[in-house]
Amino acid sequence: MKKPVILINFKAYDTSFGKKGIDIAKKIEKISLEYSTEIIISVPPTEIYRISNEVSIPVYAEHVDANPLGAHTGSVTPEMVKDAGAEGTLINHSERRIRIDEIAEILSRARKLNLDTVVCVDRNELVKAIGTLEPTSILIEPPELIGSGISVSKARPEVITNAVEQVKEFPKVLLIAGAGITNGEDVSTALKLGAAGIGVASAVMKAKEPCKVVEEFVKSSLGN
Protein backbone atom coordinates (compact mmCIF):
# COMPACT_ATOMS: atom_id res chain seq x y z
CA MET A 1 0.00 0.00 0.00
CA LYS A 2 1.61 3.23 -1.17
CA LYS A 3 1.06 6.84 -0.09
CA PRO A 4 -0.96 8.82 -1.03
CA VAL A 5 -3.52 6.05 -0.70
CA ILE A 6 -6.55 6.30 -2.99
CA LEU A 7 -8.94 3.49 -2.19
CA ILE A 8 -12.10 3.23 -4.26
CA ASN A 9 -14.63 0.95 -2.63
CA PHE A 10 -17.05 -0.43 -5.24
CA LYS A 11 -19.64 -1.51 -2.60
CA ALA A 12 -22.79 -2.98 -4.20
CA TYR A 13 -23.97 -0.35 -6.65
CA ASP A 14 -25.41 -1.34 -10.01
CA THR A 15 -22.07 -0.20 -11.47
CA SER A 16 -20.02 -2.43 -9.14
CA PHE A 17 -20.27 -5.77 -10.89
CA GLY A 18 -20.42 -7.45 -14.27
CA LYS A 19 -19.54 -5.47 -17.37
CA LYS A 20 -20.04 -2.10 -15.66
CA GLY A 21 -17.71 -3.14 -12.84
CA ILE A 22 -14.98 -4.12 -15.28
CA ASP A 23 -15.45 -0.91 -17.27
CA ILE A 24 -14.92 1.26 -14.19
CA ALA A 25 -11.97 -0.87 -13.03
CA LYS A 26 -10.31 -0.44 -16.45
CA LYS A 27 -10.90 3.31 -16.44
CA ILE A 28 -9.33 3.54 -12.99
CA GLU A 29 -6.38 1.44 -14.15
CA LYS A 30 -5.84 3.79 -17.11
CA ILE A 31 -5.65 6.82 -14.78
CA SER A 32 -3.35 4.94 -12.42
CA LEU A 33 -0.95 4.18 -15.29
CA GLU A 34 -1.20 7.67 -16.76
CA TYR A 35 -0.25 9.33 -13.46
CA SER A 36 2.10 6.52 -12.30
CA THR A 37 0.23 6.37 -9.02
CA GLU A 38 -1.33 3.48 -7.13
CA ILE A 39 -5.13 3.36 -7.01
CA ILE A 40 -6.65 0.50 -5.02
CA ILE A 41 -10.12 -0.84 -5.74
CA SER A 42 -12.14 -3.02 -3.37
CA VAL A 43 -14.76 -5.07 -5.16
CA PRO A 44 -17.61 -7.49 -4.38
CA PRO A 45 -16.53 -11.11 -3.72
CA THR A 46 -18.05 -12.33 -7.00
CA GLU A 47 -15.87 -9.86 -8.92
CA ILE A 48 -12.45 -10.41 -7.33
CA TYR A 49 -11.30 -13.17 -9.69
CA ARG A 50 -12.65 -11.55 -12.84
CA ILE A 51 -11.50 -7.98 -12.16
CA SER A 52 -8.07 -8.97 -10.84
CA ASN A 53 -7.52 -10.86 -14.08
CA GLU A 54 -8.50 -7.84 -16.15
CA VAL A 55 -6.51 -5.05 -14.47
CA SER A 56 -3.03 -4.54 -13.05
CA ILE A 57 -4.04 -2.25 -10.16
CA PRO A 58 -4.43 -3.76 -6.66
CA VAL A 59 -7.80 -5.40 -6.10
CA TYR A 60 -9.02 -5.83 -2.52
CA ALA A 61 -12.00 -7.63 -1.02
CA GLU A 62 -14.69 -5.51 0.65
CA HIS A 63 -15.10 -7.94 3.54
CA VAL A 64 -13.90 -11.34 4.72
CA ASP A 65 -15.33 -13.71 7.30
CA ALA A 66 -13.32 -14.91 10.27
CA ASN A 67 -14.59 -18.50 10.12
CA PRO A 68 -11.95 -21.18 9.78
CA LEU A 69 -12.02 -23.22 6.60
CA GLY A 70 -14.61 -25.97 6.90
CA ALA A 71 -18.36 -26.35 7.16
CA HIS A 72 -19.39 -22.67 6.99
CA THR A 73 -21.83 -22.25 4.12
CA GLY A 74 -21.55 -18.92 2.34
CA SER A 75 -18.37 -17.85 4.10
CA VAL A 76 -15.76 -15.86 2.21
CA THR A 77 -12.47 -16.27 4.04
CA PRO A 78 -9.10 -14.49 3.73
CA GLU A 79 -7.68 -17.63 2.10
CA MET A 80 -10.42 -17.58 -0.57
CA VAL A 81 -10.01 -13.92 -1.54
CA LYS A 82 -6.23 -14.30 -1.70
CA ASP A 83 -6.63 -17.29 -3.99
CA ALA A 84 -9.11 -15.35 -6.16
CA GLY A 85 -6.52 -12.61 -6.74
CA ALA A 86 -7.08 -10.08 -3.95
CA GLU A 87 -4.02 -8.26 -2.62
CA GLY A 88 -5.83 -7.01 0.44
CA THR A 89 -9.15 -6.64 2.19
CA LEU A 90 -11.33 -4.16 4.00
CA ILE A 91 -12.36 -5.32 7.46
CA ASN A 92 -15.18 -4.04 9.68
CA HIS A 93 -16.66 -1.50 7.26
CA SER A 94 -19.56 0.48 8.79
CA GLU A 95 -21.86 -1.41 6.42
CA ARG A 96 -20.36 -4.77 7.49
CA ARG A 97 -19.40 -4.59 11.18
CA ILE A 98 -17.72 -7.53 12.91
CA ARG A 99 -16.53 -8.23 16.47
CA ILE A 100 -13.07 -7.27 17.72
CA ASP A 101 -12.07 -10.93 18.17
CA GLU A 102 -13.04 -11.54 14.54
CA ILE A 103 -10.94 -8.55 13.44
CA ALA A 104 -7.94 -9.96 15.35
CA GLU A 105 -8.44 -13.42 13.81
CA ILE A 106 -8.66 -12.02 10.27
CA LEU A 107 -5.57 -9.85 10.78
CA SER A 108 -3.57 -12.81 11.98
CA ARG A 109 -4.53 -14.92 8.95
CA ALA A 110 -4.11 -12.02 6.50
CA ARG A 111 -0.56 -11.49 7.78
CA LYS A 112 0.32 -15.11 7.02
CA LEU A 113 -1.21 -14.76 3.54
CA ASN A 114 0.57 -11.46 2.86
CA LEU A 115 -2.78 -9.72 2.36
CA ASP A 116 -2.95 -5.96 3.05
CA THR A 117 -5.55 -4.99 5.62
CA VAL A 118 -7.72 -1.89 5.95
CA VAL A 119 -9.59 -1.92 9.24
CA CYS A 120 -12.45 0.57 9.26
CA VAL A 121 -13.40 2.45 12.42
CA ASP A 122 -16.30 4.82 12.94
CA ARG A 123 -14.81 6.89 15.77
CA ASN A 124 -11.56 8.09 17.29
CA GLU A 125 -11.96 6.01 20.45
CA LEU A 126 -11.22 2.84 18.43
CA VAL A 127 -8.00 3.97 16.75
CA LYS A 128 -5.61 2.81 19.51
CA ALA A 129 -7.38 -0.51 20.07
CA ILE A 130 -7.08 -1.31 16.37
CA GLY A 131 -3.60 0.20 16.07
CA THR A 132 -2.23 -2.29 18.62
CA LEU A 133 -3.34 -5.08 16.24
CA GLU A 134 -1.10 -3.54 13.55
CA PRO A 135 -3.19 -3.71 10.39
CA THR A 136 -1.64 -2.23 7.23
CA SER A 137 -3.99 0.72 7.63
CA ILE A 138 -6.93 2.16 9.53
CA LEU A 139 -9.75 3.85 7.59
CA ILE A 140 -11.69 6.27 9.77
CA GLU A 141 -15.18 7.18 8.55
CA PRO A 142 -17.90 8.98 10.53
CA PRO A 143 -20.90 6.85 9.47
CA GLU A 144 -23.33 9.76 9.24
CA LEU A 145 -21.22 11.27 6.43
CA ILE A 146 -20.92 8.09 4.35
CA GLY A 147 -22.65 8.62 1.00
CA SER A 148 -23.73 12.11 2.09
CA GLY A 149 -21.62 14.18 -0.31
CA ILE A 150 -20.40 16.12 2.73
CA SER A 151 -16.78 15.20 3.36
CA VAL A 152 -15.10 14.24 6.58
CA SER A 153 -12.31 16.68 5.60
CA LYS A 154 -14.69 19.63 5.66
CA ALA A 155 -17.36 18.61 8.17
CA ARG A 156 -15.25 16.76 10.78
CA PRO A 157 -11.55 17.71 10.27
CA GLU A 158 -10.90 17.06 13.97
CA VAL A 159 -11.71 13.38 13.41
CA ILE A 160 -8.77 13.16 11.00
CA THR A 161 -6.28 15.18 13.05
CA ASN A 162 -7.12 13.25 16.21
CA ALA A 163 -6.74 9.87 14.47
CA VAL A 164 -3.48 10.98 12.82
CA GLU A 165 -2.12 11.94 16.24
CA GLN A 166 -3.10 8.61 17.81
CA VAL A 167 -1.75 6.47 15.00
CA LYS A 168 1.73 7.97 15.48
CA GLU A 169 2.13 5.39 18.24
CA PHE A 170 2.02 2.72 15.51
CA PRO A 171 4.53 3.90 12.90
CA LYS A 172 3.83 1.05 10.49
CA VAL A 173 0.08 1.73 10.35
CA LEU A 174 -1.28 4.18 7.75
CA LEU A 175 -4.25 6.38 8.64
CA ILE A 176 -6.75 6.85 5.83
CA ALA A 177 -9.84 9.08 5.99
CA GLY A 178 -13.15 8.60 4.25
CA ALA A 179 -16.86 9.46 4.11
CA GLY A 180 -18.44 11.95 1.78
CA ILE A 181 -15.25 12.61 -0.23
CA THR A 182 -16.55 14.34 -3.35
CA ASN A 183 -13.91 16.55 -4.98
CA GLY A 184 -10.21 17.26 -5.22
CA GLU A 185 -10.32 19.77 -2.40
CA ASP A 186 -11.68 17.10 -0.05
CA VAL A 187 -8.68 14.94 -0.95
CA SER A 188 -6.04 17.64 -0.55
CA THR A 189 -7.57 18.80 2.74
CA ALA A 190 -7.51 15.25 4.14
CA LEU A 191 -3.83 14.96 3.19
CA LYS A 192 -3.02 18.39 4.67
CA LEU A 193 -4.66 17.26 7.90
CA GLY A 194 -2.14 14.41 7.99
CA ALA A 195 -4.05 11.48 6.48
CA ALA A 196 -2.00 9.06 4.37
CA GLY A 197 -4.83 8.92 1.86
CA ILE A 198 -8.55 8.70 1.29
CA GLY A 199 -11.30 6.12 0.90
CA VAL A 200 -14.22 6.85 -1.40
CA ALA A 201 -17.22 5.12 -2.96
CA SER A 202 -20.36 6.98 -4.08
CA ALA A 203 -18.62 9.95 -5.74
CA VAL A 204 -17.02 7.50 -8.18
CA MET A 205 -19.53 4.66 -8.42
CA LYS A 206 -22.52 6.98 -8.92
CA ALA A 207 -20.76 9.44 -11.22
CA LYS A 208 -21.84 9.94 -14.83
CA GLU A 209 -18.16 10.25 -15.69
CA PRO A 210 -16.17 8.33 -13.09
CA CYS A 211 -12.92 9.06 -14.98
CA LYS A 212 -13.21 12.79 -14.38
CA VAL A 213 -13.81 12.28 -10.67
CA VAL A 214 -10.94 9.83 -10.22
CA GLU A 215 -8.58 12.02 -12.21
CA GLU A 216 -9.45 15.02 -10.04
CA PHE A 217 -8.77 12.95 -6.89
CA VAL A 218 -5.45 11.74 -8.25
CA LYS A 219 -4.31 15.21 -9.30
CA SER A 220 -5.15 16.60 -5.87
CA SER A 221 -3.43 13.73 -4.12
CA LEU A 222 -0.29 14.50 -6.10
CA GLY A 223 -0.54 18.22 -5.28
CA ASN A 224 -1.53 19.32 -8.80
Ligand SMILES: O=C[C@H](O)COP(=O)(O)O
Ligand atom coordinates in the same frame (compact mmCIF):
# COMPACT_ATOMS: atom_id res chain seq x y z
O1 LIG B 1 -15.75 2.77 1.83
C1 LIG B 1 -16.07 3.91 1.52
C2 LIG B 1 -16.81 4.74 2.38
O2 LIG B 1 -17.85 4.11 3.06
C3 LIG B 1 -17.13 6.10 1.83
O3 LIG B 1 -18.30 6.07 1.07
P1 LIG B 1 -18.73 7.42 0.34
O4 LIG B 1 -17.54 7.88 -0.45
O5 LIG B 1 -19.88 7.02 -0.51
O6 LIG B 1 -19.10 8.38 1.41
